[in-house]
Amino acid sequence: MRPYLLCVFLLLVRSGWTAEPLRVVTGTTVVQDLVLQIGGDRVRSTCLLQPGGDPHGYQPVPEDVKRLAKAQLVVINGLGFEGWFEGLAKEAGYRGTVVVASATVEPLAMEESDHPAHPGHEHHTAQDPHAYNSLQGGMRYAEVIIDALAKADPAGAAEYRTRGKTYLGELRQLDAWAKKAIAAIPAGQRKIVTHHDALAYFARDYGFEIKAPGTALEDSQPSAKDIADLVTFIRAQGVKGVFLEFAKNDKIISQVADEAQVKIGAGLYLDGTGAPGTPAATYAGMFRVNVEAIVAALK
Ligand SMILES: [Zn+2]
Numbered sequence: 001m002r003p004y005l006l007c008v009f010l011l012l013v014r015s016g017w018t019a020e021p022l023r024v025v026t027g028t029t030v031v032q033d034l035v036l037q038i039g040g041d042r043v044r045s046t047c048l049l050q051p052g053g054d055p056h057g058y059q060p061v062p063e064d065v066k067r068l069a070k071a072q073l074v075v076i077n078g079l080g081f082e083g084w085f086e087g088l089a090k091e092a093g094y095r096g097t098v099v100v101a102s103a104t105v106e107p108l109a110m111e112e113s114d115h116p117a118h119p120g121h122e123h124h125t126a127q128d129p130h131a132y133n134s135l136q137g138g139m140r141y142a143e144v145i146i147d148a149l150a151k152a153d154p155a156g157a158a159e160y161r162t163r164g165k166t167y168l169g170e171l172r173q174l175d176a177w178a179k180k181a182i183a184a185i186p187a188g189q190r191k192i193v194t195h196h197d198a199l200a201y202f203a204r205d206y207g208f209e210i211k212a213p214g215t216a217l218e219d220s221q222p223s224a225k226d227i228a229d230l231v232t233f234i235r236a237q238g239v240k241g242v243f244l245e246f247a248k249n250d251k252i253i254s255q256v257a258d259e260a261q262v263k264i265g266a267g268l269y270l271d272g273t274g275a276p277g278t279p280a281a282t283y284a285g286m287f288r289v290n291v292e293a294i295v296a297a298l299k
Contacts, residue, residue, distance in 0.1 A: 031145075
């Protein structure tokens with residue numbers, strides 16, 4: 001049989017066998033992209049967050065309740081990223097499976113100050129949810145999602161596994177590319193300052209030192225001392241990698257860069273993918289854009 005005839009035949013078979021696409025709801029844009037890459041047209045996935053939305057401080061809207069009520073499967077990042085999810089699930093009466101994409105990742109701890117609305121400004125330790133900012137983490141997420149889709153839709157299991165294997169191969173290639181690109185940065189210059197503490201897994205796997213004035217909370221305010229310490233760090237270490245983040249308040253980083261008299265590098269996507277149609281619209285794209293920005297500023 002000629003290849004295109006085989007394709008037509010398979011399409012006919014599939015459209016005859018499969019019912020409606022699996023209705024998936026995802027908690028973050030990274031997880032959403034992974035579900036789409038692996039699920040293809042067997043899934044119809046809706047992300048609760050829009051690109052550029054802040055998972056840490058997200059406030060669900062009434063439409064989210066409706067979306068969740070109709071879901072057959074939910075996939076979240078986990079590690080506390082979607083702290084708002086439990087309340088939303090209760091409100092929507094969702095009792096289906098909730099898959100935690102980061103389930104097989106070994107979590108790093110992060111320091112998180114209390115929300116300014118609560119008194120005290122005490123620090124406590126939480127799990128760092130930004131595991132996808134290392135491709136080692138992203139690959140673990142993809143494996144979990146392959147299994148979850150195969151379980152939720154057994155008729156598509158072979159398809160999810162085939163597509164998942166191809167996608168994992170792409171992420172492995174991207175990881176090899178990143179390691180090679182980063183090798184151009186002298187080890188002593190692998191120091192990065194960003195708005196919030198989101199690159200710990202990246203730092204561990206690619207050999208960087210990270211400083212961030214903000215904690216995971218969008219509206220947390222660093223003290224004057226925090227900022228002064230950061231300026232001292234940048235000057236003393238000759239840090240060239242001071243980066244803004246997309247969808248974050250730029251004022252603090254701009255102030256730090258001004259005081260330290262350093263240039264600001266291109267914006268990084270650390271909490272989720274970029275807008276549709278941009279190079280950072282996918283998880284792999286976002287990772288590549290970040291590495292390119294870091295390498296361009298530091299080498
Ligand atoms: Zn974050």
